[in-house]
Amino acid sequence: MSAILPPTERVxxxxxxxxxxxxxxxIALAWCLIMFxxxxxxxxxxxxxxSNEAYRAKPADFSAKAEQMIEKYRVREEGELKxxxxxxxxxxxxxxxxxxxxxYPMLELEAGKSYRxxxxxxxxxxxxxxxxxxxxxxxxxxxxxxxxxxxxAPGTYSIICNEYCGVNHHTMASRLYVVK
Amino acid sequence: MAVNRMFRTCPASGLLFHQPAEKLMRWHAVAxxxxxxxxxxxxxxxxxxxxxxxxxxxxxxxxxxxxxHGINMLIFWIIFFEMAVLYFAGSTLLRCRLATPGLxxxxxxxxxxxxxxxxxxxxxxxxxxxxxxxxxxxxxPTFYLGLILFAVGALISCFVFLGTLVVARAERTYRGSIxxxxxxxxxxxxxxxxxxxxxxxxxxxxxxxxxxxxxxxxSLMYKTVWWAFGHSSQQxxxxxxxxxxxxxxxxxxxxxxxxxxxxxxxxxxxxxFLQLASAHHLLVDPGLTSNWKIFNTxxxxxxxxxxxxxxxxxxxxxxxxxxxxxxxxxxLFEWLxxxxxxxxxxxxxxxxxxxxxxxxxxxGVMMGTEQLNLIIHNTIYVPGHFHATVVIGTTLAxxxxxxxxxxxxxxxxxxxxxxxxxxxxxxxxxxSGVALFLMGAGTLGVPRRHWDIGFAGVAFPHEFPGAAWLMxxxxxxxxxxxxxxxxxxxxxxxxSVFLGKRIATPGFQLIHARxxxxxxxxxxxxIAAHGPAGTLVAPGTFTLALVFLGAFVLYYFINWKYxxxxxxxx
Numbered sequence: 001m002s003a004i005l006p007p008t009e010r011v012x013x014x015x016x017x018x019x020x021x022x023x024x025x026x027i028a029l030a031w032c033l034i035m036f037x038x039x040x041x042x043x044x045x046x047x048x049x050x051s052n053e054a055y056r057a058k059p060a061d062f063s064a065k066a067e068q069m070i071e072k073y074r075v076r077e078e079g080e081l082k083x084x085x086x087x088x089x090x091x092x093x094x095x096x097x098x099x100x101x102x103x104y105p106m107l108e109l110e111a112g113k114s115y116r117x118x119x120x121x122x123x124x125x126x127x128x129x130x131x132x133x134x135x136x137x138x139x140x141x142x143x144x145x146x147x148x149x150x151x152x153a154p155g156t157y158s159i160i161c162n163e164y165c166g167v168n169h170h171t172m173a174s175r176l177y178v179v180k
Numbered sequence: 181m182a183v184n185r186m187f188r189t190c191p192a193s194g195l196l197f198h199q200p201a202e203k204l205m206r207w208h209a210v211a212x213x214x215x216x217x218x219x220x221x222x223x224x225x226x227x228x229x230x231x232x233x234x235x236x237x238x239x240x241x242x243x244x245x246x247x248x249h250g251i252n253m254l255i256f257w258i259i260f261f262e263m264a265v266l267y268f269a270g271s272t273l274l275r276c277r278l279a280t281p282g283l284x285x286x287x288x289x290x291x292x293x294x295x296x297x298x299x300x301x302x303x304x305x306x307x308x309x310x311x312x313x314x315x316x317x318x319x320x321p322t323f324y325l326g327l328i329l330f331a332v333g334a335l336i337s338c339f340v341f342l343g344t345l346v347v348a349r350a351e352r353t354y355r356g357s358i359x360x361x362x363x364x365x366x367x368x369x370x371x372x373x374x375x376x377x378x379x380x381x382x383x384x385x386x387x388x389x390x391x392x393x394x395x396x397x398x399s400l401m402y403k404t405v406w407w408a409f410g411h412s413s414q415q416x417x418x419x420x421x422x423x424x425x426x427x428x429x430x431x432x433x434x435x436x437x438x439x440x441x442x443x444x445x446x447x448x449x450x451x452x453f454l455q456l457a458s459a460h461h462l463l464v465d466p467g468l469t470s471n472w473k474i475f476n477t478x479x480x481x482x483x484x485x486x487x488x489x490x491x492x493x494x495x496x497x498x499x500x501x502x503x504x505x506x507x508x509x510x511x512l513f514e515w516l517x518x519x520x521x522x523x524x525x526x527x528x529x530x531x532x533x534x535x536x537x538x539x540x541x542x543x544g545v546m547m548g549t550e551q552l553n554l555i556i557h558n559t560i561y562v563p564g565h566f567h568a569t570v571v572i573g574t575t576l577a578x579x580x581x582x583x584x585x586x587x588x589x590x591x592x593x594x595x596x597x598x599x600x601x602x603x604x605x606x607x608x609x610x611x612s613g614v615a616l617f618l619m620g621a622g623t624l625g626v627p628r629r630h631w632d633i634g635f636a637g638v639a640f641p642h643e644f645p646g647a648a649w650l651m652x653x654x655x656x657x658x659x660x661x662x663x664x665x666x667x668x669x670x671x672x673x674x675x676s677v678f679l680g681k682r683i684a685t686p687g688f689q690l691i692h693a694r695x696x697x698x699x700x701x702x703x704x705x706x707i708a709a710h711g712p713a714g715t716l717v718a719p720g721t722f723t724l725a726l727v728f729l730g731a732f733v734l735y736y737f738i739n740w741k742y743x744x745x746x747x748x749x750x
Contacts, residue, residue: 002359002430002434002435002436002437003359003360003361003426003427003429003430003435003436003437003443003498004273004359004360004361004362004426004427004430004431005273005359005430006354006355006356006357006358006359007356007357007359007360007440008436009440010355010356010357012356012357012439012440012441013440013441015439015440015441016439017439017441017442018438018439018442018717019716019717020438020493020497020716020717020718020719020721020722021438021439021442021490021493021494021497023722024489024490024493024722024725025442025486025490027729028485028486028489028490028729029481029486031729031732031733032478032481032482032483032485032486033480033481035478035482035485035545035549035736036474036478036480036481036482038549038736038740039474039478039549039550039551040474042550042551042740043470046551046743046744047744047748047749047750048551048554048743048744048746048747048748048749049470049551049749049750050463050464050470050550050551050554050749051749051750052469052470054466054467078640079639079640080639081639083639083640106640119466121399123316124314124316124317124399125314125317125399125403127557127558127627129558129559129625129627130747131625131642131644132624132625132645133746133747134555134559134623134624134625134746135554135555135746135747135749136464136553136554136555136556136557136558136559137464137554137557138462138464138465138466138557138558140399140400140403140465140466140467141316141399142398142399142400143399143400143466143467144466145466145467147749147750148749148750149747149748149749150747150748150749151747152747152748158640158641158642158643160627160642161627162557162558162559162627162628162629162630163314163558163629164243164310164628164629164630165317166243166317167239167240167243167308168239169243169629169630169631170239170630170631170632170633170635170638171635171637171638173635173638173639173640173641173642174640175640
């Protein structure tokens with residue numbers, strides 16, 4: 001019973017390494033380094049990197065900007081609550097509000113075009129989860145996060161909330177349309 | 181005040197127990213098992229609600245039950261048990277009296293008070309804020325107060341352990357360096373002190389905020405500091421259960437570490453790199469740069485991952501060497517085939533090791549990679565991951581240790597020995613199912629902490645694919661079996677401790693140690709050194725490690741390939 005007893009060799013730190021251990025440490029360290037380099041590598045050669053652009057913002061200001069955008073690019077309304085659907089021009093700034101318990105407004109984007117989507121919460125933490133793409137981004141109150149996305153294929157997508165935000169968290173779901 | 185210097189020697193194991201330390205260990209173990217019972221009952225509600233075909237609880241009740249399940253399991257069960265492990269590794273293994281038992285009791289009762297107060301706040305119904313309790317979503321002040329009391333109690337226990345190390349050195353109860361298992365426990369203790377400091381930094385202001393004394397809590401600040409507490413505490417669990425792995429290898433096989441230097445070095449890496457894991461909770465958050473994320477999640481070389489990969493080799497490697505010395509040298513794996521698979525102490529430990537590495541370890545690194553986190557964050561993949569690390573890894577290792585402690589510490593025969601033989605398999609395999617199916621569902625986008633992925637009555641519902649529903653159903657079934665496995669453990673331990681047959685020791689008596697010196701043990705036979713230099717001493721383990729690496733590399737690049745198919749993002 002010796003891992004539960006003091007080391008038998010008093011000067012254990014001078015005992016030579018076993019070959020199995022040395023070999024494994026070298027292999028494992030090499031693998032750890034590869035895993036590290038994959039992250040900067042993807043920033044250079046990969047297409048899916050989260051934006052570093054974020055601003056501190058006040059909910060009222062953010063909401064005002066969103067309303068302006070809705071005013072300008074509203075194409076229709078959907079559902080009993082008449083949620084506005086906006087179709088902003090490619091390359092423009094698009095505002096998406098997260099609040100208890102809705103995503104507002106609904107977006108209609110064009111496939112193959114890029115958009116600067118601004119994400120912010122009005123109250124608690126929310127989780128932007130685009131399905132079935134499975135892109136997941138944390139949404140904070142007070143931090144305006146600008147993410148440039150390029151939808152690839154037309155279709156009806158869902159935005160659900162995947163950060164627990166109270167008793168109606170599971171009702172916080174919206175749509176995102178991608179058209180040709 | 182006179183110092184209690186009464187000791188007893190366990191006739192079966194030869195271990196030496198200090199009377200007050202023994203009592204403390206028993207009470208901590210009992211408190212841990214009670215927490216596990218509460219958490220396990222709550223798990224029934226969680227499992228049966230997320231299994232959409234059953235969908236048992238109403239939403240408010242579900243979120244409340246999920247909050248209490250997380251806290252009772254992840255904090256109360258594990259930390260009560262860890263404090264027992266600290267006292268065992270400090271007092272028993274060093275054959276030293278426990279420093280300041282009175283203070284240790286104060287710590288224990290503070291922890292009890294904290295656990296009761298926190299559970300009360302969740303029971304009130306206005307504190308269903310989950311284990312993470314992300315501000316600005318607020319709970320009742322007693323929620324934070326309970327956690328603070330518990331943390332202060334745990335901190336006191338940590339210092340009692342450190343004090344015991346000082347006493348042991350002063351009274352020369354051991355020669356040379358402390359045993360490896362004690363070193364692992366010391367690692368856990370040091371990380372726990374850091375963790376509790378971070379917890380104080382975030383929980384005290386949050387408590388004041390919930391009481392109306394602080395006006396504003398920044399959500400990003402909260403989340404960043406909270407994870408310095410939330411994830412470091414998982415590093416405490418890892419250190420503690422790795423120490424238990426080494427202890428079990430030593431107890432069951434008489435295994436000697438391949439080299440003290442490597443194993444201790446790996447523990448040291450946990451201390452230096454404990455904060456790595458905290459950063460990976462913030463990989464898809466605004467306001468932190470990619471440079472910050474990449475560096476802080478890896479410190480450029482993932483040395484905490486390296487440490488776990490080292491332990492993953494050295495623990496089974498030590499077992500292999502011990503087995504080969506007993507003559508199990510035929511083929512690559514005879515040592516493993518001839519291992520005592522019917523002994524729950526061993527089988528728990530080995531399933532814990534495999535599950536922690538293959539399921540928990542690999543998935544953890546995926547989530548901790550900046551870009552891969554985009555396709556995983558907050559999906560149910562995350563609970564899949566930590567049910568592999570904390571449940572299969574930590575909980576199952578602790579269950580295995582309990583089977584050893586029942587005769588040794590509680591002096592009772594293990595009740596239902598046949599049931600105990602199967603328990604690690606039922607629990608470990610079912611929990612592996614839970615982990616795998618949740619990860620599968622998460623890959624399909626199913627969110628965690630979500631009452632209804634059917635979105636009944638929601639204006640714009642999302643329709644998850646049938647495979648996602650199937651995965652959630654399979655996770656539900658596995659979860660129920662795992663709960664049965666947990667129930668088996670509770671039945672065996674509670675029955676053994678309270679109704680089990682007492683182990684009679686003829687001529688039993690406590691020994692009073694001379695002041696300043698612990699009683700001496702009969703000298704242990706020295707274990708021979710390893711095979712000749714230049715050969716691989718543990719070829720079987722090395723082969724297993726390469727299989728592990730293969731799985732790791734393959735799965736890593738599969739995830740990158742999957743990421744490459746989602747919408748471009750910058």
